[in-house]
Amino acid sequence: MQSSVSVKDLSLNFGSVQVLKSLNLDVKQGEFIVLLGPSGCGKSTLLNCIAGLLDVSEGQIFIGGKNVTWAEPKDRGIGMVFQSYALYPQMTVEKNLSFGLRVAGMKRDEIESRVKRASEILQIEPLLQRKPANLSGGQRQRVAIGRALVRDVDVFLFDEPLSNLDAKLRSDLRVEIKRLHQRLKNTMIYVTHDQIEALTLADRIAIMKNGEIQQLSDPHTIYNKPVNLYVAGFIGSPS
Numbered sequence: 001m002q003s004s005v006s007v008k009d010l011s012l013n014f015g016s017v018q019v020l021k022s023l024n025l026d027v028k029q030g031e032f033i034v035l036l037g038p039s040g041c042g043k044s045t046l047l048n049c050i051a052g053l054l055d056v057s058e059g060q061i062f063i064g065g066k067n068v069t070w071a072e073p074k075d076r077g078i079g080m081v082f083q084s085y086a087l088y089p090q091m092t093v094e095k096n097l098s099f100g101l102r103v104a105g106m107k108r109d110e111i112e113s114r115v116k117r118a119s120e121i122l123q124i125e126p127l128l129q130r131k132p133a134n135l136s137g138g139q140r141q142r143v144a145i146g147r148a149l150v151r152d153v154d155v156f157l158f159d160e161p162l163s164n165l166d167a168k169l170r171s172d173l174r175v176e177i178k179r180l181h182q183r184l185k186n187t188m189i190y191v192t193h194d195q196i197e198a199l200t201l202a203d204r205i206a207i208m209k210n211g212e213i214q215q216l217s218d219p220h221t222i223y224n225k226p227v228n229l230y231v232a233g234f235i236g237s238p239s
């Protein structure tokens with residue numbers, strides 16, 4: 001089967017520092033991949049390259065079989081959810097959800113039906129006329145996910161979407177993201193430094209260290225058969 005997202009020999013340098021080192025990653029259609037590793041190992045950088053927010057130094061990126069290495073973010077068929085909510089503060093939730101679609105020139109009926117569907121799925125219908133300042137952290141993050149959802153993209157990229165939330169909300173939203181994936185069956189690439197999140201969400205986990213993937217396996221294999229001490233230590237495998 002053709003890969004949904006394919007990263008080939010990707011390197012990225014910030015000045016003289018090589019932050020991604022000839023990295024390869026193949027994500028299958030509909031797969032939930034978690035990029036897991038400590039702060040500074042290059043997770044966000046990799047995600048931002050896939051999103052088109054950073055220019056790569058070397059290598060290629062394919063999405064849906066198309067070479068998008070130099071494509072604009074909007075032409076990549078991806079939706080992105082960040083740690084900070086990045087909502088428009090002056091707009092209602094409804095406007096936050098519809099803004100990108102209006103800019104893209106979509107018909108009003110189509111916009112309305114997409115906003116309706118996304119707000120049902122995420123259970124934010126009662127919040128549509130509120131502004132972000134009047135939402136809780138969890139509600140804001142739902143709206144942020146909704147903004148990716150209305151675009152009806154094949155690939156979702158999440159960068160630590162839950163790390164600003166308290167423990168209870170984090171576990172609630174984790175369950176919802178999992179449900180969302182089971183319902184939409186789209187491809188998800190999800191960055192976290194939280195082992196529990198990785199083990200509960202992922203079809204496969206990529207353990208990263210210093211700009212390289214140390215192991216890419218299903219959670220059971222990562223936990224029970226770590227390839228080295230770094231992976232074992234990071235995932236908390238019994239020694």
Ligand code: ADP
Nearest residue numbers: 014015019037038039040041042043044045046
């Ligand atoms: P992670 O998301 O895993 O915490 P990042 O991808 O944000 O890691 O960062 C990887 C490395 O690249 C870090 O050492 C970070 O300091 C460095 N870095 C990130 N962004 C920049 C930038 N714009 N300029 C220079 N160095 C950067």
Ligand code: MG
Nearest residue numbers: 043044045159
């Ligand atoms: Mg990061």
